[in-house]
Amino acid sequence: MNGAIASFSNSFASLPAHFFIRQQPTPVAKPRLLMFNRPLAEDIGFASNGFDDATLATILGGNVLPPGAEPISMAYAGHQFGTFVPQLGDGRAILLGEVLDRSGTRRDIQLKGSGRTPFSRRGDGRAALGPVLREYLVSEAMHALGIPTTRALAAVATGEPVYRDGEAIPGAILTRVAAGHVRVGTFEYFAARGNNSALRQLADYVLDRHYPAARDAERPYLALLKVVAERQASLVARWMSVGFIHGVMNTDNMAVSGETIDFGPCAFMEAYDPATRFSAIDQFGRYCFGNQPNAAHWNIARFAEALLPIIDPDAKRAVELAEEVVAAFPGWFDSAWLAGMRAKLGLVTAQDGDLELAQALLDIMAAQQTDFTLTFRRLCNAALAVNDVSGPRALFPEPGAYDHWILAWRSRLASEARHPEVCAQSMRKVNPAFIPRNHRVEQALNAAIERDDFAPFAELFSVLSRPFDEQIDKMPYAAPALPDERVSRTFCGT
Ligand code: AMP
Ligand code: MG
Numbered sequence: 001m002n003g004a005i006a007s008f009s010n011s012f013a014s015l016p017a018h019f020f021i022r023q024q025p026t027p028v029a030k031p032r033l034l035m036f037n038r039p040l041a042e043d044i045g046f047a048s049n050g051f052d053d054a055t056l057a058t059i060l061g062g063n064v065l066p067p068g069a070e071p072i073s074m075a076y077a078g079h080q081f082g083t084f085v086p087q088l089g090d091g092r093a094i095l096l097g098e099v100l101d102r103s104g105t106r107r108d109i110q111l112k113g114s115g116r117t118p119f120s121r122r123g124d125g126r127a128a129l130g131p132v133l134r135e136y137l138v139s140e141a142m143h144a145l146g147i148p149t150t151r152a153l154a155a156v157a158t159g160e161p162v163y164r165d166g167e168a169i170p171g172a173i174l175t176r177v178a179a180g181h182v183r184v185g186t187f188e189y190f191a192a193r194g195n196n197s198a199l200r201q202l203a204d205y206v207l208d209r210h211y212p213a214a215r216d217a218e219r220p221y222l223a224l225l226k227v228v229a230e231r232q233a234s235l236v237a238r239w240m241s242v243g244f245i246h247g248v249m250n251t252d253n254m255a256v257s258g259e260t261i262d263f264g265p266c267a268f269m270e271a272y273d274p275a276t277r278f279s280a281i282d283q284f285g286r287y288c289f290g291n292q293p294n295a296a297h298w299n300i301a302r303f304a305e306a307l308l309p310i311i312d313p314d315a316k317r318a319v320e321l322a323e324e325v326v327a328a329f330p331g332w333f334d335s336a337w338l339a340g341m342r343a344k345l346g347l348v349t350a351q352d353g354d355l356e357l358a359q360a361l362l363d364i365m366a367a368q369q370t371d372f373t374l375t376f377r378r379l380c381n382a383a384l385a386v387n388d389v390s391g392p393r394a395l396f397p398e399p400g401a402y403d404h405w406i407l408a409w410r411s412r413l414a415s416e417a418r419h420p421e422v423c424a425q426s427m428r429k430v431n432p433a434f435i436p437r438n439h440r441v442e443q444a445l446n447a448a449i450e451r452d453d454f455a456p457f458a459e460l461f462s463v464l465s466r467p468f469d470e471q472i473d474k475m476p477y478a479a480p481a482l483p484d485e486r487v488s489r490t491f492c493g494t
Pocket of ligand 2: 252253262
């Protein structure tokens, strides 16, 4: 029996015409449903049970529009690796519309890879299977880690090839679910055109949709800058707490909703090193692990610049007000980061010296290249037993510095007098055992692409859906890559 599909609305399509271009998805030859996220579909009221795969594939492949959909491609600009590009826009994405989730919140439903749009420039408007599966897996893993992110509803094979680097590879479409798709680059688009009334309309739209409390502030657009900056500070601190490297933190890839968006060449760090970068296009390490807070700060400064004309009619006053917010960003990031580190170290109170304690461990890890995830996960065991048999000691080739550090940590823990079991439990809720390790991701994608074998992908996906649970039978997934398995570069595959 067929279920019913939710009726769509599209609040963005009610904005003035120059905010977007109406664009139908281009039908594909043979849509086949590869992945469908049923729990998410239910949460967002997308489709009731009983919907058959073939019908879902025709809708999520872009061949049939769901009721109420008003497909559009959104206009935006962006700073890419520091260089301003006045027009980017959805070159291969089409926003079908919005559905209301269980809590009554609007969620965008977007097809990515659904054909050319007026923003495609030289691109084909399509996506290759590998990057689609990668975003599906990593965005859902981020969600399971408790990090704000866009979600993946479906992956559909198009039955058509796409051509990348002269090679024909299978094409696919991702259905992305987001709190909203307005980016810092959307504001830059109108700012670059000197269109202040459009800027105001966009800001009002974002305030209404995401930050209604800020609407009542004395200066709502300054309040918008502040709340977006605070969300980004907190988001990037969350990334840093699990070793996530976004890889393309251009302003067009920064959502003002505060969700992680646009999973291209993203990857998780293994051995701790702030200079870690995977993205093949990030030649100079602008978006390397340790530079992410600076990159976010830089992007927020671009956001502030875009908002200047609507912050205050007096240009000088607008700059003063905006600068104050931008200057506060590093402090917001630092406190969010330190709060995250305290939790990782099992500390519930804030004491002087905590920052130095956390930094000292990271310095030793950097010097000895220990695995970021495994070190913190094993530290949870060290909270329980003083002999450190199952703790992180064995990960350090020269454990002297670590032995010294652990004494300081134990004495700091003792100052809180929490039961060791309670402490270890709380640490296990923030220090994941399982992250999407690059070699595992690669293995799963290769099996799917080369052999049409989705079993490794399904197993990895299932392991990553419970990253904080022990999952004793899945321990190989917790292990870092062996030297010959290591993946050192990732590609965005567009
Ligand atoms: P990204 O680096 O994926 O965030 O994309 C940057 C810009 O390039 C955006 O405007 C995308 O819509 C556009 N783009 C990326 N890949 C394609 C493609 N295959 N076809 C058309 N436009 C694309
Ligand atoms: Mg993008």
